[in-house]
Every structure is written in C-alpha cells, then in structure tokens.
Amino acid sequence: MTREEIFGKVREVLVDALGVDEDEVQPTTTLTGDLGAESIDFLDIGFKLEQAFGFKIGQAELFPQGVSQDPEYVKDGKVTPKGIAAMKEKLPHFDFSEFEKDPQLAKVAQVFTVDSLCRFVERKLSKA
Amino acid sequence: MRWMWIDRVLELTPRSRCVSIKHISLAEDHLHDHFAADASRPPMPIMPASLIVEGMAQTGGILVGHAGGFKEKVVLAKVGKVELSREAIPGDTLRYTATMTLFDAAGASVSGIVELLDPAKPGSPEQIGAIDLMFSHIDQNMSGIEFPSHNFVFSESFRTLLRSSGIAADF
Structure with missing residues (x-):
C-alpha cells in the first residue's frame, strides 16, 4: 500500500471518527489542536484504524498511556528526558523534535499529527 | 435504581449480538411532557430520540458487559452515528439489535x-434507525483515576432484566 493510499484511508478514519471535513485533514494537521479530538476519540481512532487496515493495536501502542502518572517521567508539569526517551522508544511514529524544546506535558498532544498516524500504519503494515 | 429503557432481552449471542425490545406505553410520564399541548396543537406523545439511543446503549452495554463476564465497568463513551427516520409512539414496540x-x-x-413494530400493521418490522456506539472499559482508560471496586454499571436493575429474560445473572 502506498503512502498516498494510507493517507487516504487514515483521512477516512478521521472524518468518520471526528466528524470533520475531508479537506480539514492534512498531513501536518494535529488531532487535538486542529481537529478537536478528545481523549476518548483516541480509542475510537484506534478501533477504526484496526477495522480499516485489518491489524490489531495493543494498549499504549498508538498513543502514550500512563506517562503523566509516572513521577520519573513528569516533573513540575514537564516531561523529563527519561520520559521523552521512553516515549520515543515505545512510540517511534511520533516526531518529538519540536516538543523536546519545551517539553510541557500539556503540549504533548502537538505531536499527534495525521502524518504520525500514517507512519504508525506504515510500520504496522511492514511488520505484518 | 437504574432507569431501564429496554423491557426484555430476546437474544444474546456472546461477543456477537444482542436483541432487545422496548414497549412504549402512554403510562410513561415523560411522554406527557414530550410533547405537551401548546397553543398551536394538542398533546403529541413521542418517544424521545435520546431515550431510543439510551435503549440501544443498554442493549449494546449488555453485549459488551457479557463479553467481559460483567467484570468490566462498561460505559457509553461515544455516540458515533444516530439516524432515525420516523417517530415512535405509544403502542409501538421498538426492537434493538446491537x-x-x-x-x-x-x-x-x-x-x-x-x-419498529406497529401492532396496527402486522407483518415485518420496519427499520427506522441506525445507531453506532463506542463503549469504554473505564478502569482501563481513565489514566489512573480509581473508581469504586464494585461494578456500579451492571447493578441490580440490569441483573433483574437479565434474569427476567432467562439469562444467567449470577455476577
């Protein structure tokens, strides 16, 4: 499956899950900031990606989970270098380069882009 | 006491589907307010669409809860789609298939x-709607927030409904 085909299906998933228009979904679009996704939508997006691409997504495989509760990962509202390293290892589809410059936990959602979902799907399909 | 919006479960195929019915009765208080008479028209009792969604949510919730042995606290997390093409009135029966x-x-x-099964029109039921729902197992999804250990979702009201439908409810 080409990157373009993956993008097309990811876009369909987001249009369906978030009730947005197709043209609102671009590679650099962020799920929360631009498309208004809330935490429960992440579960829905995961389910719909499974249906669209025919693979299973494990817990915490697509989006980070439990980071904010770990005092080693978050201190004073900022994600620690250890926390960032852990997320990079577990969630290689996200680009943390911009986030690292000002790693406030409240801003972590800025890495959840449409492009990152496409990268996630690409990796999953390549392992299948 | 949970307000139940289904009267009986007709079929429960584990991890596959659940079918239930709801008889709409003029004895239900809410139908006298939805809608009461006003200056322009007489009373117009109609089953509220939100309660039809709740009926489907309870039907789907039983299906999901049963799949997890009623151990998980299953809550409605998202209403993905609701399409209803006509109104349901007292005397009608709604059949929910989740x-x-x-x-x-x-x-x-x-x-x-x-x-919708209209007793005045015997024969095949008429499909009047499609509802897509998503449920969350809240103990797994609330970022460490702790809830009471007992399963407050599948309370006595649900167990009574299941028992009266001939479904084991010894959880």
Whole structure:
C-alpha cells in the first residue's frame, strides 16, 4: 500500500471518527489542536484504524498511556528526558523534535499529527 | 435504581449480538411532557430520540458487559452515528439489535439497528434507525483515576432484566 493510499484511508478514519471535513485533514494537521479530538476519540481512532487496515493495536501502542502518572517521567508539569526517551522508544511514529524544546506535558498532544498516524500504519503494515 | 429503557432481552449471542425490545406505553410520564399541548396543537406523545439511543446503549452495554463476564465497568463513551427516520409512539414496540464490531481490553464498538413494530400493521418490522456506539472499559482508560471496586454499571436493575429474560445473572 502506498503512502498516498494510507493517507487516504487514515483521512477516512478521521472524518468518520471526528466528524470533520475531508479537506480539514492534512498531513501536518494535529488531532487535538486542529481537529478537536478528545481523549476518548483516541480509542475510537484506534478501533477504526484496526477495522480499516485489518491489524490489531495493543494498549499504549498508538498513543502514550500512563506517562503523566509516572513521577520519573513528569516533573513540575514537564516531561523529563527519561520520559521523552521512553516515549520515543515505545512510540517511534511520533516526531518529538519540536516538543523536546519545551517539553510541557500539556503540549504533548502537538505531536499527534495525521502524518504520525500514517507512519504508525506504515510500520504496522511492514511488520505484518 | 437504574432507569431501564429496554423491557426484555430476546437474544444474546456472546461477543456477537444482542436483541432487545422496548414497549412504549402512554403510562410513561415523560411522554406527557414530550410533547405537551401548546397553543398551536394538542398533546403529541413521542418517544424521545435520546431515550431510543439510551435503549440501544443498554442493549449494546449488555453485549459488551457479557463479553467481559460483567467484570468490566462498561460505559457509553461515544455516540458515533444516530439516524432515525420516523417517530415512535405509544403502542409501538421498538426492537434493538446491537452487533459487536470490535472488542478489546480498552472497550468495544457496537453497530445497532432500530426497528419498529406497529401492532396496527402486522407483518415485518420496519427499520427506522441506525445507531453506532463506542463503549469504554473505564478502569482501563481513565489514566489512573480509581473508581469504586464494585461494578456500579451492571447493578441490580440490569441483573433483574437479565434474569427476567432467562439469562444467567449470577455476577
């Protein structure tokens, strides 16, 4: 499956899950900031990606989970270098380069882009 | 006491589908307010669409809860789609068919069909709606927030409904 085909299906998933228009979904679009996704939508997006691409997504495989509760990962509202390293290892589809410059936990959602979902799907399909 | 919006479960096929019915009665208080008479028209008792969604949510919730042995606290997390093509009035029976589309540790998705059986028109039921819902197992999804250990979702009201439908409810 080409990157373009993956993008097309990811876009369909987001249009369906978030009730947005197709043209609102671009590679650099962020799920929360631009498309208004809330935490429960992440579960829905995961389910719909499974249906669209025919693979299973494990817990915490697509989006980070439990980071904010770990005092080693978050201190004073900022994600620690250890926390960032852990997320990079577990969630290689996200680009943390911009986030690292000002790693406030409240801003972590800025890495959840449409492009990152496409990268996630690409990796999953390549392992299948 | 949970307010139940289904009267009986007709079929429960584990991890697959659940079918239930709801008889709409003029004895239900809410129908006298939805809608009361006003200056322009007489009373117009109609089953509220939100309660039809709740009926489907309870049907789907039983399907999802049963798949997890009623151990998980199953809550309605998202209403993905609601399409209703006509009104349901006292004397009508609604039949909810919930089909599970996905189930995992985090939650489940259910696709539902609403049919209307009008006693004045014997024959096949008429499909009047489609409702897609997503459920969350809240103990798995609330970022460490702790809830009471007992399963407050599947309370005595649900167990009574299941028992009266001939379904084991010894959880």
